Amino acid sequence: MTMDESATASRDASSGRTVDDPSSTTTSTSTATSTPTLRAVDIQHGYGSETVLETVSLSIDAGEVVAIIGPSGVGKTTLLRLLALFEQPRDGALEYDGTDVWEITTQQRLAFRRRIGMVFQDASLFDASVRRNAEYGLHVRQSWIDRLRREFADLVGLRDGTSEALEALDVVGLADELDRHASSLSGGEAQRVAFARALAFDPDVLLLDEPTSDLDPRNTAVIEDAVREASERGIGVAIATHDMNQARRVADRVAVLLGDGIIEVGETKTMFEDPEDPRTRKFIDGELIY
Numbered sequence: 001m002t003m004d005e006s007a008t009a010s011r012d013a014s015s016g017r018t019v020d021d022p023s024s025t026t027t028s029t030s031t032a033t034s035t036p037t038l039r040a041v042d043i044q045h046g047y048g049s050e051t052v053l054e055t056v057s058l059s060i061d062a063g064e065v066v067a068i069i070g071p072s073g074v075g076k077t078t079l080l081r082l083l084a085l086f087e088q089p090r091d092g093a094l095e096y097d098g099t100d101v102w103e104i105t106t107q108q109r110l111a112f113r114r115r116i117g118m119v120f121q122d123a124s125l126f127d128a129s130v131r132r133n134a135e136y137g138l139h140v141r142q143s144w145i146d147r148l149r150r151e152f153a154d155l156v157g158l159r160d161g162t163s164e165a166l167e168a169l170d171v172v173g174l175a176d177e178l179d180r181h182a183s184s185l186s187g188g189e190a191q192r193v194a195f196a197r198a199l200a201f202d203p204d205v206l207l208l209d210e211p212t213s214d215l216d217p218r219n220t221a222v223i224e225d226a227v228r229e230a231s232e233r234g235i236g237v238a239i240a241t242h243d244m245n246q247a248r249r250v251a252d253r254v255a256v257l258l259g260d261g262i263i264e265v266g267e268t269k270t271m272f273e274d275p276e277d278p279r280t281r282k283f284i285d286g287e288l289i290y
């Protein structure tokens, strides 16, 4: 979609539907806030000669949950990795509170990067206790000066060093399992620790890549509750999911990523009950096979 097309298709006021429009600052239909926190603007990306994302725009506002749905291999992980500032898009911009993060110094970008948490499909815990795993994010997310301050406070007993991790583990129902070793956890428990690790440093944005795809209903429900808790705290959440019911349960907005980019973004209810693009309806109904 070109910039002009995207602007034309940007808002259907009667339906509450939007396709994120980079020229507007009020693309969100979220009730939490209208200030965009993290925003992809007309990004294009790919690998080698393959183009995966073609002119994709999407904003994640504070306190909202955006579900990214689309067929396997369409580029959901790629989009999340770009939103996480892991790599630079080939074209377009990534904005954090209006700042183009690829037009600033590496140091400045790192400061933004520290405000974003990501949870992968695979929990990837360290060979350590639940508590150590949950604390890990606190260490890597801090600037060296904050880290020094924290370590000094720990040293002189001003803080116990685990309160944020404990609180985050409580959100995922694992506050009583602090000393368990990661290797003894079930897949669902491990994923809950991974979520707590991302939540512990109080990010502005949480990016979740199919966080419940291998989990049973109980662990899925815990993660979904934790997503709601995060958004109630004002954290903007983007979740890539294959589970349409999950998108319907947790998301304020849904973005549909198909072969040529995001074809439609809108309020969850509208997207499920009255989508504008017939391909959205077909995809949600499982009729669109890629």
Ligand SMILES: Nc1ncnc2c1ncn2[C@@H]1O[C@H](COP(=O)(O)OP(=O)(O)OP(=O)(O)O)[C@@H](O)[C@H]1O
Binding pocket: 047, 052, 070, 071, 072, 073, 074, 075, 076, 077, 078, 079
């Ligand atoms: N590091 C990489 N190098 C080369 N190609 C890649 C790389 N990562 C992803 N791809 C390709 O880019 C395309 C999009 O992959 P991506 O993982 O972003 O899709 P996805 O929508 O998240 O898929 P799924 O739903 O199966 O997880 C795929 O064709 C994939 O093979």
